Amino acid sequence: MLPYMPPGNDIEFVLYDLFDAETEWAQIPAFDSFDRDTVRAIVTECGKLARDVMAPLSQSSDEEGAHWNDGVVTAPEGFKDAYAALAAGGWLGVSGNPEFGGQGLPKMLTASLEEMFWGANTNLWLYATLTVGAAICVDAHADEDTRRLYLPKFYSGEWTGAMALTEAHAGTDLGLIRTRATPRSDGHYSITGTKIFITSGEHDLVKNIVHLVLAKVPDAPAGSRGISLFLVPKYIPGDDGLLGERNGFESASIEHKMGIKGSATSVINYGDAIGYLIGEPNQGLACMFTMMNYERLSVGIQGLGLAERAYQMSSSYAKERVQGRVPEGSRVANTDADAIVGHPDVRRMLLTQRAYNEGGRAFSMYVGLQLDRAKYAPIEAVREKASGFVDLLTPVAKAFITDRGLECTLLGQQVFGGHGYIREWGVEQLVRDVRIAQIYEGANGIQALDLVLRKVLRDGGATVGELIDDIRQTEVPERYTAAMDEALNAWQEVTRWLCDSAPSDSNLPGAASVDYLDVTGHVLYAWMWARMAGVSGSTDKRYVADYYFAKLLPRYYSLVASIRGGSASLMEPSSDWF
Amino acid sequence: MDYQTPLRDMRFLINDVLDFDGHYEAIESDASRELVDTILEQCARFAENELFPLRASGDKTGCSWNDGVVTTPAGFAEAYATYVQGGWPSIAGNPAFGGQGLPRSISLWVEEIMASANMAWTMYGSLSRAAINAIDSHGSDDLKATFLPSLISGEWTGTMCLTEPHCGSDVGLLNTRAEPHADGSYRISGTKIFISSGDHDLADNIVHLVLARLPDSPAGTKGISLFVVPKLLDGALNGVVCGAIEDKMGIHGNATCTLHFEDSCGYLVGHANDGMRCMFTMMNEARILVGTQGVCLMELGYQVSLQYATERLQMRSASGPKSPDRPADPILVHPDVRRMLLTQKAFLEGGRVMTYFAAQLSDIAHRGSGDDRASAERLLDLMTPIVKGFVTETAFEAVNHALQIHGGHGFIRETGVEQLVRDARITLIYEGTTQIQALDLLGRKVVMNQGKALMSFIEMIRAEADLQSGGPFASALRELADQWGELALGLGGKATGDVDEIGAASVDFLMYSGYATMAYFWARIARVASAREDDAFMRGKVKTAQFFFDRILPRANAHHRAALSGADSLMDVSASEFGHH
Ligand SMILES: Cc1cc2nc3c(=O)[nH]c(=O)nc-3n(C[C@H](O)[C@H](O)[C@H](O)COP(=O)(O)OP(=O)(O)OC[C@H]3O[C@@H](n4cnc5c(N)ncnc54)[C@H](O)[C@@H]3O)c2cc1C
Numbered sequence A: 001m002l003p004y005m006p007p008g009n010d011i012e013f014v015l016y017d018l019f020d021a022e023t024e025w026a027q028i029p030a031f032d033s034f035d036r037d038t039v040r041a042i043v044t045e046c047g048k049l050a051r052d053v054m055a056p057l058s059q060s061s062d063e064e065g066a067h068w069n070d071g072v073v074t075a076p077e078g079f080k081d082a083y084a085a086l087a088a089g090g091w092l093g094v095s096g097n098p099e100f101g102g103q104g105l106p107k108m109l110t111a112s113l114e115e116m117f118w119g120a121n122t123n124l125w126l127y128a129t130l131t132v133g134a135a136i137c138v139d140a141h142a143d144e145d146t147r148r149l150y151l152p153k154f155y156s157g158e159w160t161g162a163m164a165l166t167e168a169h170a171g172t173d174l175g176l177i178r179t180r181a182t183p184r185s186d187g188h189y190s191i192t193g194t195k196i197f198i199t200s201g202e203h204d205l206v207k208n209i210v211h212l213v214l215a216k217v218p219d220a221p222a223g224s225r226g227i228s229l230f231l232v233p234k235y236i237p238g239d240d241g242l243l244g245e246r247n248g249f250e251s252a253s254i255e256h257k258m259g260i261k262g263s264a265t266s267v268i269n270y271g272d273a274i275g276y277l278i279g280e281p282n283q284g285l286a287c288m289f290t291m292m293n294y295e296r297l298s299v300g301i302q303g304l305g306l307a308e309r310a311y312q313m314s315s316s317y318a319k320e321r322v323q324g325r326v327p328e329g330s331r332v333a334n335t336d337a338d339a340i341v342g343h344p345d346v347r348r349m350l351l352t353q354r355a356y357n358e359g360g361r362a363f364s365m366y367v368g369l370q371l372d373r374a375k376y377a378p379i380e381a382v383r384e385k386a387s388g389f390v391d392l393l394t395p396v397a398k399a400f401i402t403d404r405g406l407e408c409t410l411l412g413q414q415v416f417g418g419h420g421y422i423r424e425w426g427v428e429q430l431v432r433d434v435r436i437a438q439i440y441e442g443a444n445g446i447q448a449l450d451l452v453l454r455k456v457l458r459d460g461g462a463t464v465g466e467l468i469d470d471i472r473q474t475e476v477p478e479r480y481t482a483a484m485d486e487a488l489n490a491w492q493e494v495t496r497w498l499c500d501s502a503p504s505d506s507n508l509p510g511a512a513s514v515d516y517l518d519v520t521g522h523v524l525y526a527w528m529w530a531r532m533a534g535v536s537g538s539t540d541k542r543y544v545a546d547y548y549f550a551k552l553l554p555r556y557y558s559l560v561a562s563i564r565g566g567s568a569s570l571m572e573p574s575s576d577w578f
Numbered sequence B: 001m002d003y004q005t006p007l008r009d010m011r012f013l014i015n016d017v018l019d020f021d022g023h024y025e026a027i028e029s030d031a032s033r034e035l036v037d038t039i040l041e042q043c044a045r046f047a048e049n050e051l052f053p054l055r056a057s058g059d060k061t062g063c064s065w066n067d068g069v070v071t072t073p074a075g076f077a078e079a080y081a082t083y084v085q086g087g088w089p090s091i092a093g094n095p096a097f098g099g100q101g102l103p104r105s106i107s108l109w110v111e112e113i114m115a116s117a118n119m120a121w122t123m124y125g126s127l128s129r130a131a132i133n134a135i136d137s138h139g140s141d142d143l144k145a146t147f148l149p150s151l152i153s154g155e156w157t158g159t160m161c162l163t164e165p166h167c168g169s170d171v172g173l174l175n176t177r178a179e180p181h182a183d184g185s186y187r188i189s190g191t192k193i194f195i196s197s198g199d200h201d202l203a204d205n206i207v208h209l210v211l212a213r214l215p216d217s218p219a220g221t222k223g224i225s226l227f228v229v230p231k232l233l234d235g236a237l238n239g240v241v242c243g244a245i246e247d248k249m250g251i252h253g254n255a256t257c258t259l260h261f262e263d264s265c266g267y268l269v270g271h272a273n274d275g276m277r278c279m280f281t282m283m284n285e286a287r288i289l290v291g292t293q294g295v296c297l298m299e300l301g302y303q304v305s306l307q308y309a310t311e312r313l314q315m316r317s318a319s320g321p322k323s324p325d326r327p328a329d330p331i332l333v334h335p336d337v338r339r340m341l342l343t344q345k346a347f348l349e350g351g352r353v354m355t356y357f358a359a360q361l362s363d364i365a366h367r368g369s370g371d372d373r374a375s376a377e378r379l380l381d382l383m384t385p386i387v388k389g390f391v392t393e394t395a396f397e398a399v400n401h402a403l404q405i406h407g408g409h410g411f412i413r414e415t416g417v418e419q420l421v422r423d424a425r426i427t428l429i430y431e432g433t434t435q436i437q438a439l440d441l442l443g444r445k446v447v448m449n450q451g452k453a454l455m456s457f458i459e460m461i462r463a464e465a466d467l468q469s470g471g472p473f474a475s476a477l478r479e480l481a482d483q484w485g486e487l488a489l490g491l492g493g494k495a496t497g498d499v500d501e502i503g504a505a506s507v508d509f510l511m512y513s514g515y516a517t518m519a520y521f522w523a524r525i526a527r528v529a530s531a532r533e534d535d536a537f538m539r540g541k542v543k544t545a546q547f548f549f550d551r552i553l554p555r556a557n558a559h560h561r562a563a564l565s566g567a568d569s570l571m572d573v574s575a576s577e578f579g580h581h
């Protein structure tokens, strides 16, 4: 199979040419040591690891899958060493808190590193990504001792993390969970219950696995206000970090799935396992939310990484595969057929991938930039504004990038014709591996609902308005200004229409949500493309920007029309009519 | 997982919307409504009881290959024997060779019922029908007498062998050779890949229809001939070796074979160098059949996701609790879950009526006479790429909605919906990819034909709009009729100036055409159904039509814009600029 090709140059383009990282980071004391050379070295090293260590194990891990035997879970062959290499390189601590051994890199940068990890081997990176999430959560909400004990182990990769939210009857609706936390005499809790779908809940890559578990304390209020968060390690560490007794939980089975077969998804039974409360009782969901913005962006980037891989494979195939005659004029003499890259429609498939991928890279790094500003900007007003943008854009990053991820991996597969359907070629795996990203970390329908209800309607469209103002103030090349204006107006108008109409129709937000998220994504990518074409000296970006404006941006017209189609046609039929 | 044949919907479309009674009378077939009913019911029983239980297990085990011998999943051979005993393969077969001589439309419905229950299994028989048609239409009397009786009875199965490692879309590149032999037969040599049902253990013999080149034949598609090559000839092996089977994304129960022909004895079908034309007889019907596969997968996806949506409790309705006595409401109350269900329903039932309409045209094209026949043929030519391309694209979207409604459970194999997604994916590829359908539609069926067939369909849309004058869909239909015609004209004009225009606009034009065609049928369905307001089924039809016009049809606009935006943004980029960073 084609080796993975790290998109290092484009990452640097986005960092420096598009978002002027130098100026940006100079204003933030925590980042002022990241000069260009350092950053280039990080991006290059990361790319090498992705290409040489991670990518070669992707296909074999899909073939082999993870194994379960009487509670013992074994990751696919080669994962243990590869994971050790990730840990040894310090890659698990890149965004970690420097106080506890993390490297504190800007999110704008680590977003791009994650793209390479996901793209090279989603199956392997899944064992790591939840560790990053768990560390964020512990850093933000745990007490000093817990942070001192756990964070260095997470950042060094010695221990991994897992998130245990879902139960058989409770996925979206976590208020329904039944796992119980009963106080023990030592001040800690005893956790009992069954969680399902727990990624990396059990495996053999490292010695200790630390679960963050949502459970209910006695007399907790019903619903989502009665959920608490607990830290539940597989082996209970002493204060010195040495591992002690085995805690009371185990993997009851692992799932057979459509994709990410190399990632072990466990049913976990907790039987009187010791749990340490994180944050206040009944504040568990709020604690989770801190980390959710990062995790959702990360899952969005999963979609991007796999889509980028699909582009790499399909663009290279399209140049080699000869089939049919391209329209006269561009034919190669003395051949029976031409490379399929000459067919207009194959170009449509390649350019669509390229436009959504490079647009997605810029957009995901833009959201990373806003996360950095929200956390580190010296001026409070800047922090606040960025934090508003983060809230607004997180559901878009999760859902829009993963929806495009499915679209692009499918196009990549289609370029391969019948060969794309055959496992050996490796491209159908991308489709199967990306499909989950539309589901976990909150199904994409739920992201859309979050966007419309909480991020748009709640402030009457104020944050969207603020972002639109920002967009209007950026300079974009003349050739795109008319289309850009038209798109912004449409977005603004449909936002206003939603805000005006929702109070009298409680079903409208849910009826419009997915289309609205799609409009938002398409307009934001147009902004990315216009800006990229503006700052890039090469024709590459201009070609793709032209294509985006001609062929992809027009999608928002029909989406707006569908939003204005209202909710009646959805809600009129009674439930038993279906 | 449960599956029930949607007999009510099938009958509604057959009888009320498309008036097959009248149609059968017009083509002088004695197929009666009672007969059709009996066939559908019995077939439904067979499919639900014998085929559906093998769907998931067939996916799980897949086929196996051992030293040239292919074994199908457990139960497949027994089910196939029952199918043959029941006389199912012979429904539309030529009575002169043991067939029942019923119209092809009926065999399409039988196919639909079986493939909804088990697509991978059904494919073993589907390809036989294509082989039968090719031999019956183009073969000599001898060939017919030798091969048709056993193919029609189902004792033997058939295949279509076009693809080779270096040629798929571009069949003209093929290398398989045919050398004339003294006794009038040929010796076939070469390698074919991706041959569905190319080898298996269901039937006594397998009859391959193979495209190959005669010595000194012209290059390209003009030098291709069609041969029939049996696996066994007079009981002895005939040099057809199955070298491997593919490990695929889906349809695991159907063996996709690499076949080596090693001096195999074959017989010419039709004239030398006329293979492409003969092949198209098979292909056109096969393309409608692939559209039907899309319908089948949507049907099962809709049934299981609807069931799940009524049972799964998660969150409260935005307009207040709907099941206050339970811990949460069924997810069916949420607008976005309804959007996913209604989108499936719209594509499913809209796609179904499109395939039935094509089947009606195909009946007329085979049995009608005079002008009727000629215009049916023209319209069928137009509809074929739309049914193949658009129905499968929307089917793929629909089964993904079915998966999504299941949340995380949809991703788990034992739930059974992810199989639908994996199985559906192939329908966008084989029998000519979506892209090839799109080129066929815009290039051959619209521009080369000066839009004649399209204009006749557009006239049907206008007539429907007139019938519905003042109704909720009339003006949208009129707009579509105008816009579709103008779009075709506009693209035709551009194509004369720039050869890349056809290819650049083709897929957007195909999708536009699909939405327009489906809009016409939904309007027509709503007209029929609105006369029967007292019936929930009929009200549902009207509401789904409304949903289609409100929420789905607007997509046509985006395709319209993109199709007209020209080829430059596609063609400016040079091949090397498609490289990486
Ligand atoms: C491979 C895999 C790995 C996973 N890893 C983890 C993990 O590590 N930790 C963990 O805790 N969980 C994990 N999950 C679980 C995952 O996060 C949930 O599956 C997901 O949140 C959806 O929940 P659900 O499956 O219960 O779907 P449901 O909540 O039942 O949703 C079903 C459908 O209904 C829709 N829906 C529900 N409510 C509404 C509403 N109010 N409005 C509109 N639509 C609605 C949803 O969008 C969805 O389409 C994993 C799942 C899988 C498959």
Ligand SMILES: Cc1cc2nc3c(=O)[nH]c(=O)nc-3n(C[C@H](O)[C@H](O)[C@H](O)COP(=O)(O)OP(=O)(O)OC[C@H]3O[C@@H](n4cnc5c(N)ncnc54)[C@H](O)[C@@H]3O)c2cc1C
Pocket: A321, A323, A324, A325, A340, A343, A344, A345, A346, A414, A415, A416, A417, A418, A419, A421, A422, B159, B160, B161, B162, B163, B166, B167, B168, B169, B170, B193, B194, B195, B196, B197, B248, B256, B426, B429, B430, B431, B432, B433, B434, B435, B436, B439, B503
């Ligand atoms: C499971 C399976 C079962 C199959 N069963 C059979 C069978 O029974 N018999 C049989 O003969 N074959 C069979 N096939 C082969 C199938 O029909 C071909 O794979 C298909 O026709 C595409 O050909 P290809 O794979 O060579 O792709 P290619 O022709 O190489 O196409 C690659 C890509 O280029 C595009 N492309 C090619 N030419 C053009 C053009 N002129 N303009 C625009 N785009 C273009 C295509 O759309 C595609 O996206 C099967 C394949 C599979 C995977």
